[in-house]
Amino acid sequence: MAGTKAYSGWVxxxxxxxLLVLFVFPFLLLLLNSFKENTAITSNPLGLPESFDLANYxxxxxYMNYFGSFFNSLIITVCSVLIISLFAAMTAxxxxxxxxxFSQYTFLMMVASMIIPFQAIMIPLVKIYGSLNMLDNKWSLIYMYLGFGCSLAVFIYHGFVKGVPAELEEAAQIDGCTRTQTFFRIVFPVLxxxxxxISILNVLWIWNDYLLPSLVLISPGNRTLPLSTYSFYGTYSVDYGPLMAGLVLTILPIxxxxxxxQKYIIQGVMQGSIK
Known part of the structure; x- marks a missing residue:
């Protein structure tokens, strides 16, 4: 019996x-190639760099205007996540x-909207917002992220709000709290x-998103970090070395x-499984 347990643990x-090697390998390959020249990358992408020179970085x-792009990504990500979390919690x-x-049908419509792929609506979306002169604006992009991210957040919050005893809110209202005060002092802290x-999942999504910002943010001054990596693509060639370094600089903050x-993600998932 002990031998079976040891064998099972070894397997x-x-x-x-x-699985760890398979997960880490792409990032390790990206990191190693970020120190190479273009010829070394194209001839031997799996080889080690001759020297760890920071010229590519x-x-x-x-080229990326790193601080400006980082600041744009930070504003868009932080504002979008805060607005999504607040509005979704209140809606749920x-x-x-x-x-x-009314609330049941509206909730079902929000849940059903999650199955609509973004690619199916991106062209009408750009046409409508372009006709309203709302493109090339960070706040328009934040508004779009609210629309695309709120449904999933409401769906997650909905299950957790059911677990909050209504008696807590009733007791707070008896003590003189308004519904708004009850939500922000009792319900929201419990959530x-x-x-x-939800915030971490949305940060990972919004920070790394490329497609939606590429449709909305046109001018170079509004580019996010993922968009700024496009600077290394020429008409007929790609500057692979700096591109790899730019990708490393882009994913490093997140x-x-x-x-x-990560402990908060695990804690939230565990609580969700219990509920």
Whole structure:
């Protein structure tokens, strides 16, 4: 029996180690190629660099206008996540506490909207917002992220709000709190683990998004970090070395955020499974 458990543990370790290698390999390949010249990348992409020169990173930093692009990404991501979390939590709370036909049908429509692929509506979206002169604006992009991200957030919040006892809100209202005060002082703090999970998932999505910003943000001054990597694409050639370095610089901030915040994701998922 002990031998079977040891064998099972050994197999599990081997399988997890292989999965770890498969997961890390693309990033390791990107990191190694970010130190190479174009000829070395095209001739031997799997080989080690001859030297760990930071010339590609220096070039990428300048070409991408890194600080400006980073600031644009930061504004768009932070504002979008805050607005999505706040509006979705309030909407889910309304749906749960006002269980009418209107709220039920509206909730079902929001859930059903998640199955619509963005590619099916992106051309009409750009035409409509272009006719209203709302393109090339960071706040228009934030508004679009609210529309595309709110449905999933409401769906997640909806299940958690059901687990919040209504007696807590009734007691707060008896003590003199308004409905708004009750939500922000009682309900929203209880939803903190869910908010953290939704926020992190949305940060990963919005920070790394390329398609929607490429349709909305036109001028170079409004480009996000993923969009700024397009600077290394020429008409007939691609500057692979600085491009690889630019991709590393783009994903590095979000990787740091994820490493420090992963415990909140696990905590939110565990609470969701319990509920």
């Amino acid at each position: 599990k370790t081997v399988v997890l180690s292989l 220096s070039k990428a930093f300048d 709370h309304y749906f749960v506490r006002n269980n009418t036909k 903190a683990p869910t908010t953290a999970t 990787m740091i955020v994820y490493l420090f915040a």
